[in-house]
Amino acid sequence: MSQDVLTKETNRRQLQQIISGLSDGVMLAEVDQTILWANDAALTMHGVSEVEALGANTEEYAQRFALRYRNNHPLALENYPLSRVAAGEAFSDVVVEVTPTADEHRSWVHRLRSLVLTDAQGEPELLVLILSDATEWASAEQRFEKTFNANPAPAVICRLSDLRYIKVNQGFLEMTGYNRDQVIGRSVYELDVLEQAERKDLAVQRLSEGATIPQMQAELRLPEGGSKLVIVAGQPLDMNEEDCMLFSFTDLEPRRKAEIALRQSEERFAKSFRLTPVPTLVCSAANRQVVDINEAFMNITGFISEELIGKAIEDINFIDSAQACAQLFATLEKAGNVDGQDLKVRKKGSEVIDCVVSADTVIIQDVPCYLLVMMNITERKRSELELVAAIEEVMQDASWFSQTLIEKLANAKSVSSPNLPNVAFTDLTARERDVLGLICEGLADKEIASRLKLAPNTVRNHVATVYSKLGVHSRSAAIVWARERGLFAGELRVKSKK
Template sequence: MSQDVLATETNRRQLQQIIAGLSDGVILLDPDRSILWANEAALTMHGVEQVSDLGANAEAYTKRFALRYRNNHVVPVDSYPISRVGRGETFSDVLVELTSAADAERSWVHRVRSLVLADNHGEPESLVLIMDDVTDWASAEQRFEKTFAANPAPALICRLSDLRYIKVNPGFLEMTGYTRDQVIGTSAYELDVLEQAENRDLVKQCLRERVTIPQMQAELRLPDGGSKQVIVAGQPLELNDEACMLFSFVDMALRHKAEVALRQSEERFAKAFRLSPVPILICGAADHLVLDVNEAFLDTLGFPSGEVLGISIAQIDFIDDKNARIRLFAALEKTGSLDRIDVRVRRKDGGLIDCAVSAGTVTIQDRRCFLLVLMDITERRRTELELVSAIEEVMKDATWFSRTLIEKLANVKSVNSAQLPGGSFTDLTARERDVLGLICEGLADKEVAARLKLAPNTVRNHVAAVYSKLDIHSRSEAIVWARERGLFSSEWRPKGQR
């Protein structure tokens, strides 16, 4: 064996001993592209247990492992790192995603570089592939890429070493009208996102020191020659081991538009609130402190504003019935709105006003509030009472009215009686009305059965039907229900029972 061959083998054994324990993966090839040896780290990065599993040579390797670039494009076979080093090329930082042909579910991301070792005559003696497993880093970067692209806030990333933009998200492109090619690789001097910044000296200092740039207004030039007012902020970060600055933006035009719309809405509400002829009150939902009232409220109830604003509704005590006030706010808290609830309101001078109260929940300056509208129905109630009184007078001597007319008059009286429970008299059948009339005379079921010549069970069924239809539960409730509606007075009894 020649001295040169012995020297080569000795060198290789020494090289293998040196690199066997390295965390970087190392694959050694002969100049003829045969795979001679690989350390344990390289085998692990390929998901195999022995060197022969990599393939006998570079060609066999390309059939056992599929490679893609990070942009998901397939790496051509002649561009595989093992093919390139087989041609004697030296390169660094080639980033590829490797998948085993035997198990497509497993993949790794390698950062690969090459080394060509020459003999004493300058001829290639050993070809070396050195790889670093950057799978975890690539996964984190992929997550960042997805988050950055999905972020609706306009943003771009500038590399601080040369002040060139390396990433831009759709939000920035949509806001400005730039294309990706017009931004990526462009210098911050060409596309100055901090142009006309309100504190440009501070911006320059923050860039030099690579610290956070606080929010400030700036003017952003657009590709059509126009400009856009924005709020911009900068956050330092590292990307691919390079110092960068993440710029994020808020479109002032959108904010201004929203502020104008909100102000106009508030102005319309305030004008409607002030000019409404109907008394309106706004109070806090939690404490019932009066936040605002309109002029109609002050005029109708006779209170000066100083005795109302900032005072709780319980302290003002303008709702005549304390229990009615408690029930009203309990219902409002539960349902969020009320529609025309009859409430009697007391003026400052002690006079009483009948009101129909409607209420709803509103948010004012991030505070949950109740808005109460008081409709004065005193005149309407007086008219209704007069109508009821007239009906009662008519029904005192109803002998000459037909049954149908009496029932209609009773219904009118029922409709105009405030908040009476139960159904309508006309919901009852003729026989059920007769039974109700005899109940109002104080007759028991057996007596009703005898009077109407019915079986006791039939009477009990009729009584149950009456209770169900009128939403009552006892004979006493039935009597009260009928009397409140002016039914079955002494001058009128069911046919045949006068």
């Protein structure tokens, strides 16, 4: 063996002794890519115990270990790290996933850099690959990637060195309508996530410093035009040993739309409340204090808003009966609404009017309130009472009227007497039914006594019993009761005045 060869072998042994104990993996190869040696760390990173298991050269190594980039693209043979260093390429941070072809369920992630040792004449003498185990780092990055993509909160990540977006999750794409290619690679100046931010100067300063950006409102421009109201915040983080900023967002657009809809709804309610000709009052459900009254209410009662707003219904005393007032609000508290309750309402100056009140529960500015709608029926009640009195008077002698007129009068009277006594025609005895039928024919007590061949006192007793059972107090009322039920329609006799 020549002295040069001996010296060369001695130097290699010394080099192997120096690097054998390093925690980083080291592989040595000839210029022709023949694998010479690997330290224990490099062997462990491949799951083998002897250098022969790595293969004799790059080609055999590629047969035993499949290499992929982190984007899952497989490496061609010429792109294997040993091939690249043999071709004279220098690299310092190549990350690959290494999988044994004999066991695809195992894999490691290596970060590699190259080194070429030269001889005294400067010619390449030995190829060196220095490996570090990045499996744990890659696993953590993969977990972050999955978490980032699965997080429903919209987010993007930009690299601070050039302020370009390098990651975007599905939440951001769904919120904005952008696709991934419209975001990745663009700068924060092109897709400005801080546009119209409340404290944009502070946000820009923090971004340039790589410091936390506090939450603030901003307008996010959309790809199809328009914008979306969001809350944006920035959090610095390290990715692949690069300083980055994670922007996260909260979509405020649904809240803004809800607020606009609520405001428009309240405006429509306010307009209808003011313009409706029906007297209307709004009071708080909690303490029954008057919140608002409309013009129609002021017209009918004589009060003005300053006299009522802020005061409790009970203190105003505009409902004439305290018992009716208590019943109204007790029903509202239990059922939430009231439909057509009769109330006597006291106007300013103590005049009392008859009203029908309907009420419902409404929410105004997040506060439960009662909406009371009133209809003045004073004139109608007065007219009905006068009509009933007139009917009572003229029907004292039904024989003076035609059958048609009697039916119309009976029907008119029934309008003002909607609550019929809870009694049936069959509740009367046969004799009482006969008496009622003759009353409906317009016969007086003496004529009934003659027709039925009964004593006048007996007829009067039967008539009194009929009145009592029917809940009436006059012949006309008894006739109305019978006509309301379609009784004796064919027996009503028409008499002409002699």
